[in-house]
């Protein structure tokens with residue numbers, strides 16, 4: 001049932017009243033450079049934050065065996081994080097509403113060349129309506145909003161009348177294993193919400209993502225005898241060309257996927273990192289390339305992997321040197337599938353009402369051609385999986401920033417959503 005106007009107004013005001021504190025906490029999160037494998041301090045901070053709000057807190061490691069045995073699990077490379085996952089649990093006095101998962105990841109991607117940034121990449125500096133810093137948008141603003149929405153209820157003397165799990169995960173930027181682990185540990189609810197920076201839209205569909213490393217060999221010789229050697233870096237260029245062909249083939253099939261038809265280039269192959277050779281005057285014996293490619297929902301990661309392997313093998317068969325020395329392909333991160341969100345869920349209707357009240361405009365849905373952890377809830381829990389958050393600029397780029405005015409409204413919408421979805425009860429029991 002829609003919220004009464006009086007309660008709605010009180011909650012909207014409560015978000016405004018807490019917004020300075022919310023920004024302060026967001027800045028604290030941005031200040032912690034929680035790069036992959038370096039998320040211990042930030043997860044400690046989150047642990048304290050959950051505990052100080054009276055939540056029961058569950059802190060746990062990834063169960064590698066369980067993750068590897070699951071079809072949505074990604075392999076563990078040497079750079080996989082060992083930082084814990086932290087879940088804050090709110091139990092109501094009386095469970096009368098629908099339960100909810102609020103999830104956020106706190107791992108961030110590398111800042112890249114610091115000289116390109118206008119400021120320290122982890123400054124959390126506010127300029128006008130923008131907060132800057134690696135991770136500010138993706139997705140520390142959302143992580144703080146998860147708590148701020150719960151705080152807004154508390155500020156008016158209420159709490160959710162259903163169990164709420166606030167999950168703080170790692171490995172979202174590289175494998176998706178963190179959120180998968182929460183599911184494997186047994187967490188589920190009637191709906192899940194992840195406030196990634198989605199430009200205030202609800203994600204209707206997203207892609208799956210695969211990471212793989214190509215290891216190309218060569219034969220090292222002195223450059224004066226170049227014809228007798230084999231250049232691994234030159235060969236790698238050839239393999240990349242073949243993979244660009246596969247990317248073009250997949251993009252040419254976008255009409256088969258209704259949610260992707262209107263995107264100019266839904267499938268993106270990124271050659272993200274390259275290393276090879278030892279010396280300018282030696283023909284290089286090795287080249288390693290880290291790649292990321294996306295896949296349409298409905299395409300399994302195994303099928304995509306098979307096509308990638310076939311594409312590389314086909315190229316190698318027609319190359320004099322590679323035919324006898326085929327490149328090796330190692331899946332070293334994401335092995336994840338995409339999803340399409342069912343448009344008819346009650347959760348979406350409730351979020352639509354909340355958005356309308358906070359923005360004075362109808363909720364729009366959009367396709368996101370990137371990986372998001374909501375896939376775990378959509379594909380495996382099979383519960384309404386809502387990815388919805390603030391406007392931003394330059395995620396994964398230089399001078400990443402989040403729009404604070406949209407963040408304020410998103411937090412309002414989240415608060416109203418929680419209040420209606422979970423129902424509310426007074427914090428203190430009036431009964432004797």
Ligand code: ZN
Nearest residue numbers: 138139172196
């Ligand atoms: Zn993110």
